[in-house]
Amino acid sequence: MSSDTRVLGIEGTAWAASAAVYDVESDDVFIESDAYQPESGGIHPREAAEHMHEAIPQVVESALEYARETTERPANESPVDAVAFARGPGLGPCLRIVGTAARALAQTLEVPLVGVNHMVAHLEIGRHASGFDSPVCLNASGANAHLLAYRNGRYQVLGETMDTGVGNSIDKFTRHVGWSHPGGPKVEDAAKDGEYVDLPYVVKGMDFSFSGIMSAAKQAYDDGVPVEDICYSLQETIFSMLTEVSERALSLTGSDELVLGGGVGQNARLREMLAEMCAQRGADFHAPEPRFLRDNAGMIAVLGAKMYDAGDTLALEDSRVDPNFRPDQVPVTWRTDEPDLTLGREERPGTVQGAEALVTLDPDAGRVTKRRQVKSYRHPQLDERLRTERTRLEARLTSLARQEGVPTPVLSDVDATEARLELEYVGECDLRERLTPATVRDAGRHLARIHTAGFVHGDPTTRNVRVGSERTYLIDFGLGYHTDHVEDYAMDLHVFDQSLVGTADDPAPLREAVREGYLEVGEERVLERLADVEGRGRYVEDS
Numbered sequence: 114m115s116s117d118t119r120v121l122g123i124e125g126t127a128w129a130a131s132a133a134v135y136d137v138e139s140d141d142v143f144i145e146s147d148a149y150q151p152e153s154g155g156i157h158p159r160e161a162a163e164h165m166h167e168a169i170p171q172v173v174e175s176a177l178e179y180a181r182e183t184t185e186r187p188a189n190e191s192p193v194d195a196v197a198f199a200r201g202p203g204l205g206p207c208l209r210i211v212g213t214a215a216r217a218l219a220q221t222l223e224v225p226l227v228g229v230n231h232m233v234a235h236l237e238i239g240r241h242a243s244g245f246d247s248p249v250c251l252n253a254s255g256a257n258a259h260l261l262a263y264r265n266g267r268y269q270v271l272g273e274t275m276d277t278g279v280g281n282s283i284d285k286f287t288r289h290v291g292w293s294h295p296g297g298p299k300v301e302d303a304a305k306d307g308e309y310v311d312l313p314y315v316v317k318g319m320d321f322s323f324s325g326i327m328s329a330a331k332q333a334y335d336d337g338v339p340v341e342d343i344c345y346s347l348q349e350t351i352f353s354m355l356t357e358v359s360e361r362a363l364s365l366t367g368s369d370e371l372v373l374g375g376g377v378g379q380n381a382r383l384r385e386m387l388a389e390m391c392a393q394r395g396a397d398f399h400a401p402e403p404r405f406l407r408d409n410a411g412m413i414a415v416l417g418a419k420m421y422d423a424g425d426t427l428a429l430e431d432s433r434v435d436p437n438f439r440p441d442q443v444p445v446t447w448r449t450d451e452p453d454l455t456l457g458r459e460e461r462p463g464t465v466q467g468a469e470a471l472v473t474l475d476p477d478a479g480r481v482t483k484r485r486q487v488k489s490y491r492h493p494q495l496d497e498r499l500r501t502e503r504t505r506l507e508a509r510l511t512s513l514a515r516q517e518g519v520p521t522p523v524l525s526d527v528d529a530t531e532a533r534l535e536l537e538y539v540g541e542c543d544l545r546e547r548l549t550p551a552t553v554r555d556a557g558r559h560l561a562r563i564h565t566a567g568f569v570h571g572d573p574t575t576r577n578v579r580v581g582s583e584r585t586y587l588i589d590f591g592l593g594y595h596t597d598h599v600e601d602y603a604m605d606l607h608v609f610d611q612s613l614v615g616t617a618d619d620p621a622p623l624r625e626a627v628r629e630g631y632l633e634v635g636e637e638r639v640l641e642r643l644a645d646v647e648g649r650g651r652y653v654e655d656s
């Protein structure tokens with residue numbers, strides 16, 4: 114980066130009216146913010162926009178004043194080289210006010226305008242502060258929750274919430290119990306005195322869903338379960354889900370770096386779980402300081418500077434805001450490196466560390482032993498429930514799939530209480546090491562077969578398919594379940610699709626081949642629903 118670049122950033126996607134100045138040379142970030150606090154209920158888009166209307170000019174003025182005071186540039190020159198603003202995602206009425214302010218300021222100062230994706234900014238601030246090369250990023254914010262990893266010039270979405278964002282889910286629960294917005298910090302506080310109760314736990318590959326757990330939490334409250342216990346268990350459950358999918362993303366991509374972003378990242382329990390998971394698998398973890406986790410213009414200015422130096426600026430006529438701006442829509446102009454993926458982390462000869470299990474391989478004897486390990490980051494009761502349930506399911510569905518004509522390993526022994534399986538050794542390598550149209554077509558056909566039989570795999574990634582010279586096998590059915598919902602079948606395909614995008618150099622022909630294979634035995638309407646799942650904007654407004 115050019116060493117004397119200075120950028121003014123503006124953020125106002127939902128609740129934080131914020132302006133910042135980033136100075137590349139000193140790496141200093143000055144942030145001035147003014148938060149919108151709803152009088153009752155959640156964020157009202159119109160009220161939030163009124164707040165932006167009043168507060169943005171003031172925070173921008175403070176930032177400009179700071180920029181002028183701290184520069185040696187002549188008074189008739191702009192104290193910054195560019196104006197960066199959050200173009201989306203966010204609440205439309207708020208974004209438009211920020212967009213207008215940013216355009217006007219860029220024109221007055223006669224400097225270029227930079228349009229920043231808010232979610233990518235949540236990620237890049239962690240990468241910037243940690244110095245990590247190519248981390249997986251968990252964005253845990255109010256309106257969103259994603260797992261992102263860089264590949265083929267984009268931040269690919271490896272997994273995300275299928276319904277509301279993580280913070281909004283928590284805020285909805287606290288509204289139900291009559292607490293004021295935002296609910297996250299209040300839940301964290303109340304959780305200190307709570308005890309564990311079981312709540313639904315929903316992950317699908319690297320995707321996850323909060324709606325079931327939230328309904329259960331509200332119901333528990335109405336049934337008289339102490340609110341501290343619900344808060345404690347909400348944290349234990351939701352954050353375990355986020356930690357689990359993060360671990361799966363590390364395992365799938367071969368990355369050993371994780372960064373956290375977003376307002377929910379201020380929660381100490383979430384950070385503790387992620388740190389513990391990373392320590393256990395020998396990965397590095399970084400959580401930015403709180404002022405960079407919650408919405409702030411500092412992260413907009415820092416990414417804005419990288420984009421400005423890459424020449425990634427916007428003409429005024431192209432600077433429209435986008436309330437549904439997805440992180441994977443952003444061409445990443447400020448990085449040219451590709452991640453160095455270490456496929457297949459062989460820890461010891463003959464053992465593979467998966468996301469859940471330690472797998473001992475004995476190809477000569479044709480045998481594999483799989484043990485779902487204790488995850489110390491999660492509550493012991495939850496840990497035991499998941500390990501036993503999944504071992505049982507894996508045993509049952511692996512056999513059921515074979516009866517349906519899908520190649521799977523033959524089971525020789527199951528011990529659910531020990532979370533241990535003994536299986537036949539199958540294939541020569543994982544699918545991600547032999548991604549061809551023919552092999553993924555097989556996988557597509559296999560998924561169609563089990564769907565037709567009324568169940569899903571639950572985690573069909575390129576690591577959970579084994580390829581041999583004659584056959585392609587499905588393995589690791591632990592997240593599978595019986596269902597007759599088209600939506601669940603489409604989700605299964607979506608999970609596979611996301612893993613192709615996350616691991617293949619040229620995913621387009623492979624994605625096409627999956628669909629062809631699927632149609633050989635499966636139903637067209639599942640593919641139609643898949644298109645629907647993919648097109649769904651998940652930026653649910655919190656009102």
Ligand SMILES: C[C@@H](O)[C@H](NC(=O)OP(=O)(O)OC[C@H]1O[C@@H](n2cnc3c(N)ncnc32)[C@H](O)[C@@H]1O)C(=O)O
Nearest residue numbers: 126127254255256257280295297298376377380407408
């Ligand atoms: C699009 C953009 O406007 C949106 N921003 C946003 O959601 O604000 P953010 O600052 O990233 O996150 C706010 C959320 O973070 C939660 N939160 C704050 N402190 C928390 C804590 N200690 N524990 C749990 N949640 C917390 C709040 O309850 C609230 O839901 C987003 O990034 O999704």
Ligand SMILES: Nc1ncnc2c1ncn2[C@@H]1O[C@H](COP(=O)(O)OP(=O)(O)OP(=O)(O)O)[C@@H](O)[C@H]1O
Nearest residue numbers: 364465467468469470472481522537538539576589
């Ligand atoms: N039956 C088998 N035959 C050959 N290799 C296997 C078999 N089972 C597992 N493996 C190898 O071990 C790796 C991890 O196994 P598995 O996916 O079952 O564990 P996991 O911890 O559930 O992993 P993840 O959650 O990351 O998918 C597989 O990617 C594969 O390389």
Ligand SMILES: [Fe+2]
Nearest residue numbers: 254375376408
């Ligand atoms: Fe945010």
